[in-house]
Amino acid sequence: MNYHQYFPIDVVNGPGTRVTLFVSGCEHQCRGCYNQSTWNPGSGHLFDELMLELVIKDLKDTRVKRRGLSLSGGDPLHPGNLDAILTLVKRVKEECQGKDIWLWTGYTLGELSPAQRTVVAYVDVLVDGKFEQSLADPSLVFRGSSNQVIHYLTKTSRP
Numbered sequence: 697m698n699y700h701q702y703f704p705i706d707v708v709n710g711p712g713t714r715v716t717l718f719v720s721g722c723e724h725q726c727r728g729c730y731n732q733s734t735w736n737p738g739s740g741h742l743f744d745e746l747m748l749e750l751v752i753k754d755l756k757d758t759r760v761k762r763r764g765l766s767l768s769g770g771d772p773l774h775p776g777n778l779d780a781i782l783t784l785v786k787r788v789k790e791e792c793q794g795k796d797i798w799l800w801t802g803y804t805l806g807e808l809s810p811a812q813r814t815v816v817a818y819v820d821v822l823v824d825g826k827f828e829q830s831l832a833d834p835s836l837v838f839r840g841s842s843n844q845v846i847h848y849l850t851k852t853s854r855p
């Protein structure tokens with residue numbers, strides 16, 4: 697898996713102070729996509745073992761307490777990203793107690809494959825669906841268009 701941007705401290709993508717990773721690879725081709733440079737899975741930088749360890753270290757950092765990890769892109773549930781994302785979310789849940797995971801995907805919850813569902817089993821909040829330009833609304837929080845749904849999948853993540 698490749699990634700485009702990594703923010704060790706982020707207060708925009710999800711609630712609270714977070715660690716945010718924008719991965720490469722997306723097959724949805726939404727009209728009006730703000731992030732077309734991420735579509736190519738080969739673009740960006742390799743998400744290697746060092747990057748994985750850095751994310752875990754930043755989530756454990758007690759000097760700047762993070763509420764959790766945000767995964768966006770591109771699409772973290774792109775078929776080519778699933779192995780690396782599964783490894784990452786498993787590590788977070790095993791080693792970073794109390795940290796939540798938010799994940800943005802262009803797939804809807806109902807259309808996820810078994811392999812995508814395996815990843816989502818470790819996710820607290822899934823924001824799903826393509827960006828629909830005709831339904832775009834800048835007043836929405838944590839989503840770009842009104843067709844997208846914020847699914848609070850775990851009890852602790854509910855507002």
Ligand code: SF4
Nearest residue numbers: 722725726729770802
């Ligand atoms: S899912 Fe997101 S990154 Fe992919 S094309 Fe749509 S808006 Fe762009």
